Amino acid sequence: MDQTSIWQQILDYSHRADPYPLYAELRKTPVVRAEDGSYVVSTYREIVALLHDPRLSSDLRNLPEPGADAPTQAPEEGPSQLPPTFIEIDPPEHDRIRRLLTRNFGPPHRPGRIDSMIADMFEIVTSEIDAFAEKNRSGTSRVDIVDDFAYPFPVTVICGLLGVPREDEPRFQALSDAVVKAADPTTGGFAERRRRRAEARADLGRYFAQLLDARHGRRSDDLLSGLIGGDSAEAPMPQEEVLSNAALLLTAGHETTVNLITNGMLTLLRHPEVLDRLRGDEPDLAARVVEELLRYEPPVQFLSNTRNTVDDIEVADTTIPKGSPVTLVLAAGSRDPDFVSDPDRFDPDREHNEHLGFGGGVHYCFGAPLARPETQIALTELARRLNNPRLVADPPPYRTSPGLRGPRHLLIEIDGVNPAQHRPP
Template sequence: MTQTSIWKQILDPSHRADPYPLYAELRKTPVVREEDGSYVVSTYREIVALLHDPRLSSDLRNLPDYDADAQEQASGEGPAALPPTFIETDPPEHDRARRLLTWNFGPPHAPSRIDSMTPDLFEIVTSGIDGFVGKDGVGGKDRSGPTRVDIVEDFAYPFPVTVICRLLGVPRDDEPRFQALSDAVVKASDPSTGVVTERQRRRAKARADLGQYFTELLDARHGRLGDDLLSGLLRGDGPEAPMPYEQVLSNAALLLVAGHETTVNLITNGMLTLLRHPQVLDRLSRDDEPDLAPRVVEELLRYEPPVQFLSNNRNTLDDIEIAGTTIPKGSPVTLVLASGSRDPDFVPDPDRFDPDREYNEHLGFGGGIHYCFGAPLARPETQIALTELAHRLKNPRLVADPPPYRASPSLRGPRHLLIEIDGVNPPQHPPP
């Protein structure tokens, strides 16, 4: 009987609640070849080296078994397949697309876009927590009874969805439709489901459907553009030529999915971790450490990151020798970011949650040219969300630990996070 590899055990949903002991086993061999010919890299220094190595491609089209026909076949009689997103390309194609996106997103060209959203972030968070009042007794007839809240459904999901909709100019009422499409994209990217060509086909179909959604959305505007990110891309704001229409659709679909999927997990993982470390939660609930929230979020990105690993499209353009192993040209490569961030050869006492670490460099947002595009927004979203939850929830406690987890091994987070509270304090921090 063939022994199941450590990597396959990590992909198994039964280990979703705590994959970190398996990561520790995986790190004993920094570079592992799997039966399918792919390579899994799990140690910090080796991951960082590959993230900055131009011989590691992010373009699926460089894979030997890439099926170009799958893109068209996936759509069938439906929407046409979309071109790769900017994170699925290499320089110079990647660099130009990222510049165009950045021009409309943040510094140095649009420095006020994220900062100007701060009042909106506070308003959305405040409204979300206010919504807890009246549930199961709080503010209702039985004021003495505890309130049961699902942090995922009642807070961590609606918040970043509302934010990304405002950023892109997407109607919030369309959430049921684009969430179903987003779920299809995430499921199609799960490396534990199906062979590579089949996942490629399903991913192309899911993205084509999202592209069709954006096409209909833009058609309904009748050419009227606003000040949102999507309008900026269509106008061609910036010194370079406008981004081709199909690339606008493709990258808008990416930002819509990534803009809420990862932040939902970061907020939920954060609240779960704080409830498991009540002394930190208590510190965050006070106002005497103004720099604590940023440090908590950075430690969360190291300790319980929403993106556990990068796979699917990383592949070698040449032979690469790393940690005494030669990864042959044309090999798929998975970079296990969550394992690298807990590498004891780089981080002292890595399995301890400690926001007071003097030195905290992590892989929570990846690295290299594909460093997380949405990091400037995810950080303040999570800082505000966790701070306000800490301030306003009275005696929060977990209903079940561990909670049930989502199926995806790469975008890891609880499917539900049920807590009980004794009430909700009034807001302490009015929107700026």
């Protein structure tokens, strides 16, 4: 079977529910050239090497527009056009912005930030599951894990962290959806997606500009206030950079976690023996379950055309020429049998679980310290409090995006809801 056609099948919605057999076929040729001229890399060791290779750039301004002879120029900074986010540039500028973001986000500069949010996370989850009980007064009831739980939970958390009013959710969600859709490799050519992504992010940036203007200089203990005010020896982040990166954090801070929680609940319902164990009292099980989910059913399946070569790179006997877009298929790499034994088995008891669920290298997922406890709390409480949860449909309907992959709805039936008993330390 032609390897390039396998990539097209992976992108096709008909394979969204289970792309993993196709990933196995794709790995037979570690590097293939897709129809759009990009290079697709699917094996673990090759992906890891590229994630740490400075010749693989994250700055798409290195790529020429179709028909152009020179790289595109940096966009003008202003209310209608924002600068690239920190995941779209290379060191040393990447390092400066990430350092400023980290100083206001969590470890190592603010180690107590995430820990101080645990109790609030627990209360949000408790409230959402309590709402299931209201539907359950007449016996068996049906809930949607996505709309009723996995979406509102991380949205509420990221709003609190950034200092975004929760009541603005309908507005910023429409803007966030536009950003996600613009990155979908099934929705047009590479140049067109770049243009739409820039426009969508600028719209979201304008939302944040209005939010900051409404504050009239008032500061609080949220991430936005910290970035604008500056709290270190370095100069505060310029407002255009704050707007651009705040737009990124709002979108990425809930879209991926929604999928991780939903993929996690679906996987647990398919593996009831693990669900039963999670109801018990195994202290480290929730953490191991989440790490295995990041390997087995990651919310980010691949990084599509977010990297490009600034020099020729030899990968698995294939030369990727300078100036080529590269797609790293993280989900295929995490199931590479040359790296992990029995890769298609969900096993939270693996001794060594070095997955690619959060990427790697200088662009290792910024939100990982938040996503981990969010998902651990969510799945543990669902396991402990829902009586006899069972899937209504398997597979469920999926979102259209093949890269940010997760169910659009996850309908389950339950026979009741147990009282909340466990509290965070």
